[in-house]
Amino acid sequence: MPDADRPQELPARLLTDPEMIDACRVRDFSRVFRLVKIKAGIYPSMIARRCDLTPSRVGEVIAGKRQLQHMDVIERIADGLRIPGDMLGLARRQWETPQALVVAERALPQLPEPEQQATTSLPGPDVDSILALATRTSLSTATLEAFRSSIEDYWRRDNQHGGEALRPAIVGQLRYVVGLLKEHRPPSIQNGLYGIAAELARLTGWTYFDARQYSQARAYFTEALQLAKEIDDRQFMANVLACMSLQGTYQDKPADSLALVTAAQDQARSALDTTPRVLSMLSMREAFAHATLGNRDATHQAIGEAHSHFEQIRQSDPDPSWVAYFDEPKLIVDTGIAHGRLGEASTAEPLIADALRREDRSNQRGRAFHAFWLARTQLDQGKLDQACHTATQALESASTVASERVTGHLREFYDQLAPHRQEPVALAFEARLRELLPLVSGPLRP
Incomplete structure (x- = not known):
């Protein structure tokens, strides 16, 4: 069948086939690919193109000579073959969400019907609901500080227990803050909201990275970069790029990792307020990239630079809160x-x-x-x-x-x-x- 005529969705009879469901559940892609070929008419060369794999790799998988375990590859298969995320143990894929819902997700909250007003205006027992109620009436520097405190609490709980359970609350707060950015506010408040939104997007990306859902992580890291760029926060942009560089080492893409951390260092050096602690952290990420590439001398040099920057740290340095962990x-x-x-x-x-x-x-x-x-x-x-x-x-x-x-x-x-x-x-x-x-x-x- 010509590539232009290939089906965009798998047949419903295949997605509901017990054998397909079981193959997806255990991520047996040898069976998945064979079923897709036999029951959907999508041949190995087409599977390769749709999933961004080489034909030889697809052939080895079908022959049982290779297993696919990297999360980013599994995500490409889900997206390329239009296999719903829950069948492969993934989060709901973006293409599964109707466009109307995507638009509604970013829209400002609608006012409730008059008879529901008394019930829905009451805050829930959690801090996020209370903050949402407070920001509905006014925004001040105190409100921004409350947002920042909640972000610090998210990071603390992420370190203690992982971010999977926190992610819905973080994403909800991110979308709420992005909605607030659509309103006209004083520059100090507006810039503060951009910074908060950028940090929430980075935190969301981090939770996906920690779950090894790399495509989703990259999307949120990119959103964080765009938000930080709006206020020209180059230190924070360097931080996001450093996160993406670390992800590259986990994805076995050391060349990408090195390119990303080099871009991070360029951003940091172009900022007037970059602190030695930030530069030390970035040098250590560079060392990770070189070590993954096997560049011994370059790794040792980057380690030396990290220690040299660290020795220049003073208590009076205006370090961003996000680098305090270093x-x-x-x-x-x-x-x-x-x-x-x-x-x-x-x-x-x-x-x-x-x-x-x-x-x-x-x-x-x-x-x-x-x-x-x-x-x-x-x-x-x-x-x-x-x-x-x-x-x-x-x-x-x-x-x-x-x-x-x-x-x-x-x-x-x-x-x-x-x-x-x-x-x-x-x-x-x-x-x-x-x-x-x-x-x-x-x-x-x-």
Whole structure:
């Protein structure tokens, strides 16, 4: 069938076929592609074009020689073949939402009918509802500060438990603030609203990134960039680009990661108010990109620049609130991780261990990441008992956080254990893993 005549949607009989439903549920794309070919007439070359894959890769998947596990690839398949997101365990895809609803989402709230006024004007028990009621009557600098405080609280809870459960509230507040931007207000208030909207968009992108839903994350990061550009907040634009750079390392796109962090540094240097702490954080992100590329000398140079900038920090510096997390323990642990990415395990281990002893214990996700990194560097040096002990401790933090990135680090360590899987300490770790994280450990490879 000619490409121009291909169906835009899969036949309803295929989407309701029990075999297709089961194949999507377990993400068995070998079966999915075969069913799409047989029952929808979409051949492998067409699947490749629609999903931005190479024909040879599609052929290997159909033959059972390759599995597709990266979230961005799964999202491309859902969008290219028009498979509803819930069938593949994804969020609702943008094309699934009728256009009328998309427009309504950004529209200002409609006034309720007179008989409903008394009921709907009452705030709910949550802070967001109270803030929404307050901003309905007036906007002041105090209201902006209330918004900023709620954002700080979102970040705190995201660090403790992950952002999946928070996302609906964050997106709701983002759309409300974007709606407020359509009204004419004094420049100081309007600029403040743009900054708040940009931070809410970045936070939303971050929650999708943490869930490894990379396409959605990129869309919200782009929105954050556009909002920050409206007020020429170059430091914040640099911060968003740095987030996108970090995402590039997770997507195994190190060249993109380096290009994005270079753009971030250009933005930061062009701003008159960029602080040494921001420059230090950006240099460390550059080190991550170079380490992922295997550029040893460039990684070491970027690490040196990060430490040099950090040494210039003064208490009086007007640091943005979003960079406050980048303290000395964070600098040290990131230095260790950069060395770990280069395979320099003996250098990385003491740095990560020292930072773990000193960092904030309420940041459960960060502690889980760093502990798994420590375990990996210990295992790289043949310290099996120590590595399994460290990883077992990390499970305590990991079990309290809903984060696909944490799960990814756990799986990488588990895969690294493969040659030692029958050792008593490895068996004990796996038993504890299955006890604390049964939903994660179920599909782990034996």
